[in-house]
Amino acid sequence: APVMSISVRPASNPDSEKMMAALHHLADEDPTFVVSVDEETSETILSGMGELHLEVLVERMKREYGIVATVGRPEVAYRETATLITEGQYKHIKQTGGRGQYGHVVLKLEPMDAGRGFSFVTEVKGGRIPSEYIPSVEKGVIKAMAKGPYAAYPVVDMRVTVTDGTYHDVDSSEFAFTEAARVCFRTLFLKGHPVLLEPVMSIEVSMPEEFMGPVAGSICQRRGRIESMDDVGDLKVVSGMVPLSEMFGYSNTIRTITSGRGSFTMHFERYEAVPFAIAEEVVKKRREANLIR
Known part of the structure; x- marks a missing residue:
């Protein structure tokens, strides 16, 4: 998956x-390159491997x-996850005349x-939530995970179990259960000591020994x-691991500190906290930019 984006x-x-x-x-030529449009800003976003x-x-x-483009500042593809198990419930209830809304998970x-x-x-037993509403519960969870509650980055590496709930013969709907699950997930996730990934x-950096x-x-x-x-031959090779967010402009740094005689290669390895x-x-800056809802 891509690890960096630019507008x-x-x-x-x-x-x-x-x-x-x-x-x-x-x-079409490069499966590691993704083009998308930001729904909120209408910007064209290019995502790739660095x-x-x-x-x-x-x-x-x-x-x-023959197309000249104005390029925005690079953005790292952070992710978020929880570190603690949490359990809880949420009831989505609205009554505004006529048919209401009721979903409880x-x-x-x-x-x-x-x-x-x-x-x-x-793990719902005895039809406490009718089977036709279970996909709506999953839909609500997936919706909440797309922009996580902590920093509005995608949530990863989570198991979500629906254990119980209730419904109303008249007021329950797919929408009501989607909303109940979405709000319940967001609330519980923030209680689970979330971390940014x-x-x-x-x-690998290659250079003459003096550098x-x-x-x-x-x-x-x-x-x-x-x-x-x-x-490696007449050169020294230094290998290591480094966060992508710290590597903007590194090619210029290497050129400067090795007087143009060094080079480096870099590949995505994994996500870490x-x-x-x-x-x-990071969270503070995203709040100031109104990206966290």
């Missing part, structure tokens, strides 16, 4: 349709299709191992962990 818009409005056609052609990947695609759009949220995704389980990259100290320092300054230092202080800063 793009054509330098001239008449190029909008041409730009979208070009981007879809590029996406800064260089997206820079190359924007350059190709200019070179092969009892949910259990459990964090799963990293990379496990999402699991929805039904960030993409962590494996990195090894500054290169190692540049990785550590970016919250990186050095895992090995090896000889963001340190609390940094996570709080």
